[in-house]
Amino acid sequence: MKNILHIISSARGELSYSNKLSAFILEKLLQQGNINKITVRNLVKETPPHADEMSIHEFYKHPGLYDEQSQQLLSYANTIVEEVREADIIVIGTPVFNLGISTPLKAWLDQLIRVGITYIFDEHWNRVGQFKGKKVYLSIASGGRNTEGTPDYISDYLKDVLRSYTGITDVETYRIEGTMESGFIADYESVLKNFYAS
Numbered sequence: 001m002k003n004i005l006h007i008i009s010s011a012r013g014e015l016s017y018s019n020k021l022s023a024f025i026l027e028k029l030l031q032q033g034n035i036n037k038i039t040v041r042n043l044v045k046e047t048p049p050h051a052d053e054m055s056i057h058e059f060y061k062h063p064g065l066y067d068e069q070s071q072q073l074l075s076y077a078n079t080i081v082e083e084v085r086e087a088d089i090i091v092i093g094t095p096v097f098n099l100g101i102s103t104p105l106k107a108w109l110d111q112l113i114r115v116g117i118t119y120i121f122d123e124h125w126n127r128v129g130q131f132k133g134k135k136v137y138l139s140i141a142s143g144g145r146n147t148e149g150t151p152d153y154i155s156d157y158l159k160d161v162l163r164s165y166t167g168i169t170d171v172e173t174y175r176i177e178g179t180m181e182s183g184f185i186a187d188y189e190s191v192l193k194n195f196y197a198s
C-alpha cells in the first residue's frame with residue numbers, strides 16, 4: 001500500500017487549473033488502487049516560513065547542538081521532511097508565475113532541502129540523495145503556451161532540485177496550457193491520456 005503526499009501551491013482554490021489537474025491525477029492513482037492514505041499540504045492555507053537568518057543557522061547546525069529554540073525554528077521544516085519521507089508518491093501542483101514556480105512552493109523547497117537530511121555527502125564529496133525510489137507527478141498550469149521554445153524552467157528546475165538534493169529521479173510532468181486564452185476549456189482527460197501509475 002502506498003502513501004501519497006499532495007502539495008497545493010496555487011492561491012486560486014477551486015478556480016485553479018493546477019489544483020484541478022492534481023485532483024485528476026489523484027483520481028487516477030486512486031483508480032489504480034493500492035493507496036493507503038493521502039496527506040494534503042496546502043502551501044497557501046499554511047504558508048511556509050521563509051528561510052531567514054536564524055533558521056538558516058539552524059539548518060547547518062550539528063543535530064547534537066540543537067536546543068529548544070532550534071526545535072521551534074525547525075518545526076515546519078521537520079514536519080514537511082517527515083511528510084516527504086513517509087510518501088511513496090508526491091503530486092506537486094504549481095502555477096507558472098513569470099516562467100517560474102509559485103513562491104510558496106519555492107519556500108517549501110527551501111525548508112525541505114537540507115544537508116544531512118535530504119542529502120548527504122559521500123567520501124568523495126558527491127551528494128547522495130536520501131529519498132530515492134519515490135515517484136513525483138508535476139501538475140503545471142500556465143496562462144500561455146510554450147510556442148517559442150522557451151526553456152522548460154519549471155519542470156527542468158524541479159527535476160534537477162529533486163534529483164540533486166533528494167535523490168528522487170522518477171518525475172513525470174503534466175501541463176495544462178493556455179488557461180488565459182479566451183474561451184479556454186480545460187481538457188484534463190486529454191492531458192492525462194497517457195497517464196500510467198507506475
Ligand SMILES: Cc1cc2nc3c(=O)[nH]c(=O)nc-3n(C[C@H](O)[C@H](O)[C@H](O)COP(=O)(O)O)c2cc1C
Pocket residue numbers: 010011012015016017018019094095096097098099100141142143144145179180
Ligand atoms: C503573477 C502572475 C504571473 C504569471 N506568469 C505567467 C507566465 O510567465 N507564463 C504563463 O504562461 N502564464 C503566466 N501567468 C498565468 C498563470 O500561469 C495562469 O493563470 C495559471 O492558470 C495559474 O495557475 P492556477 O490556475 O493553478 O492558479 C501568470 C499569472 C500571474 C498572476
